[in-house]
Amino acid sequence: MTAVTTQAGNLRRAQAQRAARADKHQFSRAERWRRRGPLLPALIFTIVVTQIPFLVTIWYSLHSRNLLRPDSDLFVGLANYGDIARDSVFRQTALNSVIITLGCVLVAMVLGIVLAILLDRPFRGRGVARTLLITPFLIMPVASSVLWSMAMLNPTYGLFNWTLGLVGIDPVDWTSTYPIVAILMALVWQWTPFMMLLVLAGLQAQPKDVLEAAAMDGAGWWRTFASITLPQLRRYIELGVLLGIIYVVNTFDQIYLMTAGGPGTASANLPFYIYQRAFLGFDVGQAAAMGVVVVIATIIVASAALRLIFRSFDVKE
Amino acid sequence: MTATTTAPRTPAAPSTAAPLRPARRGSLGGGLLTTLTWILALGFFFPVAWMAMTAFKQENQASSNPPTWFFTPTLDQFRAVVGESGSYVANSAIATGVSTVLVLLLGIPAAYALSIRPVEKVSDVLFFFISTKMLPVVAVIVPIYVIAGQLKVLDNVWTLVVLYTAMNLPIAVWMMRSFFQEIPAEVLEAAAVDGAGLMKTLRSVLIPMVAPGIAATALICVIFAWNEFFFALNLTASRAATVPIFIVSTMTSEGLFLARLCAAALLASLPVILAGWIAQKQLVRGLSMGAIK
Numbered sequence: 001m002t003a004v005t006t007q008a009g010n011l012r013r014a015q016a017q018r019a020a021r022a023d024k025h026q027f028s029r030a031e032r033w034r035r036r037g038p039l040l041p042a043l044i045f046t047i048v049v050t051q052i053p054f055l056v057t058i059w060y061s062l063h064s065r066n067l068l069r070p071d072s073d074l075f076v077g078l079a080n081y082g083d084i085a086r087d088s089v090f091r092q093t094a095l096n097s098v099i100i101t102l103g104c105v106l107v108a109m110v111l112g113i114v115l116a117i118l119l120d121r122p123f124r125g126r127g128v129a130r131t132l133l134i135t136p137f138l139i140m141p142v143a144s145s146v147l148w149s150m151a152m153l154n155p156t157y158g159l160f161n162w163t164l165g166l167v168g169i170d171p172v173d174w175t176s177t178y179p180i181v182a183i184l185m186a187l188v189w190q191w192t193p194f195m196m197l198l199v200l201a202g203l204q205a206q207p208k209d210v211l212e213a214a215a216m217d218g219a220g221w222w223r224t225f226a227s228i229t230l231p232q233l234r235r236y237i238e239l240g241v242l243l244g245i246i247y248v249v250n251t252f253d254q255i256y257l258m259t260a261g262g263p264g265t266a267s268a269n270l271p272f273y274i275y276q277r278a279f280l281g282f283d284v285g286q287a288a289a290m291g292v293v294v295v296i297a298t299i300i301v302a303s304a305a306l307r308l309i310f311r312s313f314d315v316k317e
Numbered sequence: 318m319t320a321t322t323t324a325p326r327t328p329a330a331p332s333t334a335a336p337l338r339p340a341r342r343g344s345l346g347g348g349l350l351t352t353l354t355w356i357l358a359l360g361f362f363f364p365v366a367w368m369a370m371t372a373f374k375q376e377n378q379a380s381s382n383p384p385t386w387f388f389t390p391t392l393d394q395f396r397a398v399v400g401e402s403g404s405y406v407a408n409s410a411i412a413t414g415v416s417t418v419l420v421l422l423l424g425i426p427a428a429y430a431l432s433i434r435p436v437e438k439v440s441d442v443l444f445f446f447i448s449t450k451m452l453p454v455v456a457v458i459v460p461i462y463v464i465a466g467q468l469k470v471l472d473n474v475w476t477l478v479v480l481y482t483a484m485n486l487p488i489a490v491w492m493m494r495s496f497f498q499e500i501p502a503e504v505l506e507a508a509a510v511d512g513a514g515l516m517k518t519l520r521s522v523l524i525p526m527v528a529p530g531i532a533a534t535a536l537i538c539v540i541f542a543w544n545e546f547f548f549a550l551n552l553t554a555s556r557a558a559t560v561p562i563f564i565v566s567t568m569t570s571e572g573l574f575l576a577r578l579c580a581a582a583l584l585a586s587l588p589v590i591l592a593g594w595i596a597q598k599q600l601v602r603g604l605s606m607g608a609i610k
Contacts, residue, residue: 027437035436038426038515042486043442045423049483050449056460067463118354121347129354131594132362138593139365140544142561143582146568147368150575157380157575159367189364197601201609239608250453253546257565271455278459279551291456302451306444 060288067282080289089265093273104187105244112195120203137193145257148186179259179267186254195240202236242305372580379576394580405563408474413542416481420489420538428493446487474557480548485538495607496530533599540589560585
């Protein structure tokens with residue numbers, strides 16, 4: 001009885017597979033829409049909420065428009081884009097964006113790898129140590145920004161300067177003398193646990209039998225690390241760098257709260273500069289044009305990155 | 318000295334679980350590495366501990382130089398913060414809770430249509446969803462502000478609900494898809510043979526199987542929505558302001574505020590800290606959008 005059912009099951013499964021392969025290219029019209037049905041609400045919602053505002057951004061970028069005088073709308077063609085090309089602050093903030101993003105992601109990744117390797121060894125209280133290490137990532141970014149700019153880096157009562165004073169270094173006004181360094185400290189502190197978690201997952205996904213075989217063959221720690229662990233980790237490191245860039249390039253909270261982009265525009269990144277132009281300078285046309293430029297740059301970087309992500313995520317049709 | 322004191326710890330650790338550590342490396346080296354690990358762990362945690370400590374101080378102790386290490390703890394700052402933050406917490410709870418529910422209601426069927434009974438061009442749709450995460454928010458904030466102004470929904474918590482839903486939906490679709498793909502084909506066939514429709518299959522077969530995945534997805538959505546600052550800053554004023562705005566508002570230009578700020582920052586971070594501590598494994602999967610199992 002059981003045998004018959006299984007056989008029937010196998011037959012049915014084979015038929016289903018064949019059918020699935022066959023319909024891949026020739027779903028009936030009704031079937032296509034039945035399949036699309038569950039997807040459409042999410043797709044339409046996302047298109048409406050994210051794409052329509054972006055089309056409006058493109059429209060605004062071709063106009064001279066001021067938030068305070070909504071009636072003063074004037075078509076100016078590509079003039080806003082010409083202004084951006086001549087805007088040295090735009091170039092500086094673009095460079096700051098690159099420095100802050102790459103600086104944070106690379107330093108956090110190196111620290112994350114070191115911490116992950118240390119945490120991959122067995123020792124008493126390992127769970128506690130890991131819990132302590134992930135906590136910075138769980139702090140609300142607004143809270144960690146003020147924690148760093150006030151409690152840690154404040155020139156008069158900050159703990160950091162007090163610690164430096166113990167070894168005889170004079171107090172430094174971090175957020176105005178080295179604003180990007182100060183921002184990077186807060187960002188690296190926040191993002192290192194993220195990188196650590198990804199790399200640790202990679203270390204723990206290593207096939208145990210291969211490692212045992214290597215140990216039996218008398219391969220040393222470094223040899224095992226370089227020829228087995230690193231190639232295995234590559235995928236996880238790429239993924240961490242990529243996701244890190246996606247998240248960190250949009251950093252706003254730390255800059256707004258720690259330095260307000262200052263002194264001057266020394267530590268502003270593109271999101272902060274565009275925000276300033278739109279909500280403090282009320283210059284909608286300029287801000288919109290910058291937004292469009294940023295999106296185009298993002299698309300160029302992202303289309304390379306997405307190929308990588310698709311490989312990492314193993315997306316199959 | 319340090320090595321001598323910590324060295325006895327190492328032999329207590331199970332030796333079989335240490336594939337990367339060759340046997341010839343002595344317990345001295347192991348003890349040193351363990352000590353280093355603890356120094357780094359405590360160092361990373363220290364700012365959080367200092368924030369928590371400062372929250373229990375009086376204002377003059379909080380901003381003293383040299384720093385105050387020993388003091389009589391007080392709950393004054395917490396009392397003040399809890400008394401003032403009611404409406405901010407309510408707004409954050411609505412924006413976070415409702416947007417997370419909406420994300421799941423929209424995202425679960427979408428993930429189903431991208432994995433179990435797939436539409437054509439699955440990878441194009443996935444590409445579209447993830448690309449909206451790469452669209453810098455700042456590029457769309459001005460139109461959103463103007464449109465919200467024309468619709469008279471500025472300073473309205475439901476505007477945040479809609480935006481947070483859009484912000485988290487792509488992550489949820491990717492994550493839920495990765496959970497659906499782990500469901501064995503036999504289970505789905507059985508449901509199909511029984512002639513169960515979409516809603517029935519989802520409700521009685523799939524959702525119970527991916528419940529841990531739904532929890533992980535919800536956790537990530539809650540974290541991102543609860544912590545969100547940029548939309549809240551630009552689109553709310555007094556009525557719809559959320560917890561991150563409250564933290565910023567405790568910084569005044571007059572007088573000392575560090576202790577109160579730390580109390581607010583600690584309370585605001587506490588829900589996410591606790592959730593993250595409890596669900597560490599789900600956190601990794603969520604942050605990698607389902608790529609790391």
